[in-house]
Amino acid sequence: DWFISDFITDAIKDIQQTVGQQHVVLGLSGGVDSSVSAALIQKAIGHQLTCVFVDHGLLRKNEADEVIGFYEKHFDMKIVKIDASEMFFKHLKGVVEPEAKRKVIGKLFIDVFMNYIEEHNQEINFLAQGTIYPDIIESSKKGHSSKTIKSHHNVGGLPKNLKLTLLEPIKDLFKDEVRQVGKQLGIDDKLINRHPFPGPGLGIRIIGEVTRAKCDLLREVDAIFIEELHKNDLYNHVSQAFATLLPVKTVGVMGDNRTYDSLVALRSVNTIDFMTAQATHLPWDFIDHVVSRIINEVDGVNRVVYDVTSKPPGTIEWE
């Protein structure tokens, strides 16, 4: 596609001219936007780019390793991983209200990232962000709206006193264009076509207090669901699928024994714009199989429900 090839050539030239011999830092999340930005900048200036991957402990199973491994191997990207999970769990202690969780996670995330930048202040001149065109429209709209349903933290939130220049190489692109650019740059289909994953991660998929143990349990459940969606060629036909851990224990029976264990909810939606969505009509035998794997393989779960609520009135996430 000539539009995409031209875009890449121009963007690379642009980045080279803007950055010169200086250095760029980018917060890599593994999401499409930050990844494609990182790949473009890497092509343009190589090791003058440092990516910082903050692991808040709220990621999916193997997520950090898969993302970092891929970009190190295939793009020779310089990536610094910061394991900040201990601090996140400490600050999440006792926090139950969804917006309060978002605030704690969002603020800590920026603190950790800024800390890195301050420590390396001498060497860094540019801060790269994976802002895309709809982010800019969304955040300008949000400024005028009094009823934000959930606070997303993709745009804004960075301290104003930073002496860094912003570098936003994909800010004029729409999501599908970002994906095409990523494809053409050689990013794995599996990474490009990943369902969206919220910044606060599993933090808003654990109803009630978030702990490392609950995250570990939910990671196993989620991994089974996602693995089966891939295996059954369903993953790319749904917009977003995930599991949520509920703060409820129910009674079950396993062999001759009574169990009293956790309840998880599976959700899968189809949507164009994530503003409205329908629950996916997943095949019943597929759900059956996933549920029996979850209950057999994940210690501490004895019951699974499937969320069939549309958006509206439900939101996609439970918090």
Ligand code: XMP
């Ligand atoms: P809701 O739950 O509002 O979700 O219907 C719509 C889309 O936004 C994602 N989402 C978030 N993304 N930070 C994010 O970066 C957040 O706090 C957040 N909350 C929801 C959600 O996963 C879905 O794709």
